[in-house]
Structure formats: C-alpha cells, structure tokens
Amino acid sequence: VTVFFRPVEKINAVIETYPKGIAGFRRYLELLGTEPDVADLPDAKPVKHLAGDIRFDAVSFGYNAERPILQDISLDVRSGETIAFVGPSGAGKTTLCSLLPRFYDVTGGAISIDGQNVRDMTLASLRRNIGIVQQDVFLFGGTLRENVAYGRIGASEDEILEALRRASFDKVLETLPEGLDTVIGERGVKLSGGQKQRLAIARIFVKDPPILILDEATSALDTQTERDIQASLEELSRERTTLVIAHRLATIRKADRIVVIDKGRIAEQGTHKDLLSRENSLYRRMHDVQFLEEAEIS
Numbered sequence: 001v002t003v004f005f006r007p008v009e010k011i012n013a014v015i016e017t018y019p020k021g022i023a024g025f026r027r028y029l030e031l032l033g034t035e036p037d038v039a040d041l042p043d044a045k046p047v048k049h050l051a052g053d054i055r056f057d058a059v060s061f062g063y064n065a066e067r068p069i070l071q072d073i074s075l076d077v078r079s080g081e082t083i084a085f086v087g088p089s090g091a092g093k094t095t096l097c098s099l100l101p102r103f104y105d106v107t108g109g110a111i112s113i114d115g116q117n118v119r120d121m122t123l124a125s126l127r128r129n130i131g132i133v134q135q136d137v138f139l140f141g142g143t144l145r146e147n148v149a150y151g152r153i154g155a156s157e158d159e160i161l162e163a164l165r166r167a168s169f170d171k172v173l174e175t176l177p178e179g180l181d182t183v184i185g186e187r188g189v190k191l192s193g194g195q196k197q198r199l200a201i202a203r204i205f206v207k208d209p210p211i212l213i214l215d216e217a218t219s220a221l222d223t224q225t226e227r228d229i230q231a232s233l234e235e236l237s238r239e240r241t242t243l244v245i246a247h248r249l250a251t252i253r254k255a256d257r258i259v260v261i262d263k264g265r266i267a268e269q270g271t272h273k274d275l276l277s278r279e280n281s282l283y284r285r286m287h288d289v290q291f292l293e294e295a296e297i298s
C-alpha cells in the first residue's frame with residue numbers, strides 16, 4: 001500500500017488529483033527522514049499534450065535496495081486503451097502506477113510515453129499529462145470555482161461549467177446559493193462524500209489529461225450514487241489511456257485488457273474472457289472468490 005494513493009480513512013470512493021498525493025508523499029518521506037531523489041534531469045525538456053502510448057520496458061523497482069518490489073515488467077499500452085491491474089494485496093499494482101508520473105524512478109528498465117523516456121521530460125510537463133483519481137479527495141476552503149479550476153489554473157467559466165456537467169455536479173450546483181462562487185468546506189457549504197467525488201472528477205475534466213490513473217475504491221456498495229460516479233469515471237476514461245488499479249468486477253470486465261500482477265511480476269494478461277477460460281488461472285481463482293463475496297453482500 002503506497003502512501004500517496006492510500007488514505008487514512010476510507011470513504012466509499014474518494015477521489016483526488018495528484019498534488020495532494022505528492023504532498024502526502026513528501027510528508028511521509030519527511031517522517032522517514034528521507035527526500036525523494038526524483039528531480040528534473042539537467043537537460044529535461046517540457047512536453048506538450050502527449051498521445052498517451054505508454055511502454056514499460058523491463059521495469060524493475062524497489063523502495064530500497066534490499067527488497068525488489070517490481071521485476072522485469074514489460075507492457076505496452078496503446079493510446080486510449082483501458083488496462084485493469086489486478087492481483088493480490090501487496091503485489092505491486094499501486095507501485096507500478098506511481099512510477100508513471102515519477103513519484104519514484106525505476107531502478108531498472110525504462111518507462112516511455114509516445115516513445116520518449118519519462119526521465120527526459122520535465123516533471124511538471126509530464127504530470128500535466130496525467131490525471132490521478134484516488135480514494136482521497138482534497139478540497140480547500142475556497143469557492144467551488146477555485147476548487148474546480150485547481151485542475152488547470154486559468155480554466156474559463158465555460159470550461160468549469162462543462163466539467164461540472166460532465167461530472168454530474170450540475171444538479172448540486174443549482175442548489176448552491178451563490179453558484180460557482182459558493183464557498184465550500186469547513187466555513188461554507190459542506191459537500192457530501194459523493195459530491196466531493198464529483199467535484200474531484202470535474203477537476204480532471206478541466207485538466208483534460210491524455211492519461212488517467214484510477215485507483216478504485218475497494219468497497220462494493222452498490223448504491224445509486226456509486227453507480228452514477230462509476231458512470232462519470234467511465235466517461236472520464238473514454239478517449240484517455242487509463243490505468244486502473246481495479247477492485248470492481250464491473251470495471252475489470254469492461255477493461256480492454258487485464259494485467260494480473262503477482263509478487264511484482266506480470267503473471268497473466270488478457271481480456272476477462274480469455275483469462276476466465278484458462279484452467280487454473282490466478283485470475284479465475286480471484287474472480288471466483290470476489291464473485292462469491294459480492295453475491296453475499298447483495
């Protein structure tokens with residue numbers, strides 16, 4: 001469980017963009033008394049809007065030299081494709097996804113986007129191309145407008161409204177006394193968990209990155225709110241290269257490809273149907289367990 005993807009408190013499917021993640025990550029490192037050695041190389045170049053073809057080429061990684069976490073991961077993800085990473089807890093799914101925005105640097109191999117090594121890009125421009133939706137929402141005590149524009153400073157009012165609409169926040173907006181200028185948070189209008197999640201999704205629509213990393217909530221509550229949010233997330237991932245750290249059967253089934261990570265390696269990959277039809281596949285065993293669990297809940 002990696003710190004910047006993993007909140008202390010679990011609200012159903014709380015969501016967030018990465019600046020908080022980095023802050024959380026930095027705080028964590030401060031606690032440990034270490035500093036991240038991720039920085040711009042002297043000749044790093046800014047990149048513009050990437051297409052989002054991702055290649056993991058024999059990637060290995062460990063948080064420390066004693067213990068390798070990922071080993072020899074090779075994977076090509078085409079622009080627009082949705083990949084679901086599944087596997088046992090601690091297998092390395094979150095860690096693998098955190099290497100793409102360079103929260104950490106690979107210790108072996110390379111990651112490239114559109115044929116260009118991520119280490120040759122400036123961190124700021126690389127991260128502008130990646131949106132992260134995770135289980136923790138970060139809102140600050142400003143107006144709704146400011147909170148959405150946080151996705152991309154300088155977004156126009158029309159862009160903000162359109163993003164809120166696509167995130168199904170427009171109904172909520174109608175009820176707010178001062179519309180976009182309503183102060184939210186502690187000293188203003190308090191938003192529910194579901195509303196916060198929609199706002200976080202709106203941020204990503206405003207940011208409009210070609211690449212999306214989605215750290216799915218683990219809970220399997222099948223409420224209407226969750227279904228709506230799921231639908232917004234599906235719209236968000238459309239036409240973006242999407243890496244999902246997947247927990248839900250629905251998401252996994254719909255993914256273009258499922259990559260099963262086990263003990264830091266790619267154990268299996270294929271479509272839901274492919275993997276399910278393989279006798280004794282790890283995926284099939286995981287699927288059966290989860291299917292039984294969900295049947296018990298509903």
Ligand code: ATP
Pocket residue numbers: 001002003063069087088089090091092093094095096245
């Ligand atoms: P889960 O499904 O439980 O989220 P995961 O497959 O995403 O698991 P990771 O979170 O990537 O797994 O963790 C892989 C391994 O790396 C685990 O053994 C974990 O304890 C370790 N790990 C994660 N983050 C850190 C960190 N910041 N420092 C040291 N070790 C870490």
